Amino acid sequence: MTKLREILDHNARFVADKEYEQYRTDRFPNRAMVILTCMDTRLIELLPKALGVGNGDVKIIKNAGAIVSHPFGSIMRSILVAVYNLNATEICVIGHHDCGMTGLDSAGIVQKARQRGISDDTLRTLEHSGIDLAHWLTGFTTVETGVKQSVAMIRHHPLLPANVLVHGAIIHPTTGQLDVLVDGYAARPGAVDSDYCG
Numbered sequence: 001m002t003k004l005r006e007i008l009d010h011n012a013r014f015v016a017d018k019e020y021e022q023y024r025t026d027r028f029p030n031r032a033m034v035i036l037t038c039m040d041t042r043l044i045e046l047l048p049k050a051l052g053v054g055n056g057d058v059k060i061i062k063n064a065g066a067i068v069s070h071p072f073g074s075i076m077r078s079i080l081v082a083v084y085n086l087n088a089t090e091i092c093v094i095g096h097h098d099c100g101m102t103g104l105d106s107a108g109i110v111q112k113a114r115q116r117g118i119s120d121d122t123l124r125t126l127e128h129s130g131i132d133l134a135h136w137l138t139g140f141t142t143v144e145t146g147v148k149q150s151v152a153m154i155r156h157h158p159l160l161p162a163n164v165l166v167h168g169a170i171i172h173p174t175t176g177q178l179d180v181l182v183d184g185y186a187a188r189p190g191a192v193d194s195d196y197c198g
Contacts, residue, residue: 025056027086034059034082036075036150037094038066038101042173047094050176059088065101065139066093068150071157080159090184091154092167095147102146104139143170144181151182 001009014020037047039062048054059082061075068075082088110123110133126133140146151168154160165184171177 023055029059029082029086029088030057032087032089033057033092034061034079034086034088034090035092035094036061036063036066036068036079036154037171038062038096038099039064040096040099040173043096043171046173046176047171050171050178059086065099065104065146066095066150067101067140067146068093068153069136071153076154076157079154080157083161083164089163090165090167092169092184093147093150093154093182094169094171094178095143096171096173097143098173099139099143099146101139102143103141104137106134106137109137147181155187 031053035047035051035058037043037060048060061078061082063075068079070076079088079091083091113123114120123133140149147168147170151166155166160166165187166182167180167184168182169178169180171179
């Protein structure tokens with residue numbers, strides 16, 4: 001049986017048994033927060049449980065490394081949609097220890113692409129089209145650096161309203177311990193609130 005067939009068989013049972021009922025909610029996050037985090041498989045269930053958020057509480061955006069690599073890329077667009085159309089008032093970037101994007105070497109990925117059948121002609125075409133694979137496929141030196149750079153790009157985005165708070169944190173992928181790197185409340189004049197990231 002193929003992986004897709006397994007998923008489809010499970011899905012048919014899920015719908016027939018009305019298991020979806022327990023997940024009903026609307027599209028607006030109850031906590032008015034959007035979280036950008038990593039796609040790491042260890043965080044799928046751990047992160048929401050560790051933060052105490054359930055279905056419908058927050059918008060979660062995932063990519064490799066919780067990185068905002070371009071101010072007008074799809075990640076930033078999703079964040080702005082959450083702010084303007086879904087009433088999010090806070091953003092939290094959550095990286096994690098032992099992230100595969102730490103020290104990611106673009107040359108290694110290009111070599112693996114070649115091994116999987118991507119031709120040198122294709123790579124040259126990308127290069128001549130202005131695609132800088134060395135930059136695009138590079139991670140960060142430390143998770144802390146990655147989170148802080150993403151927070152800075154979001155916070156200083158020309159389309160982000162000044163009253164939207166931006167936080168940054170790192171989660172441990174085994175214990176779920178959350179360490180705050182950037183407290184968005186601290187940037188608020190007269191702030192005394194200490195709740196953040198969930």
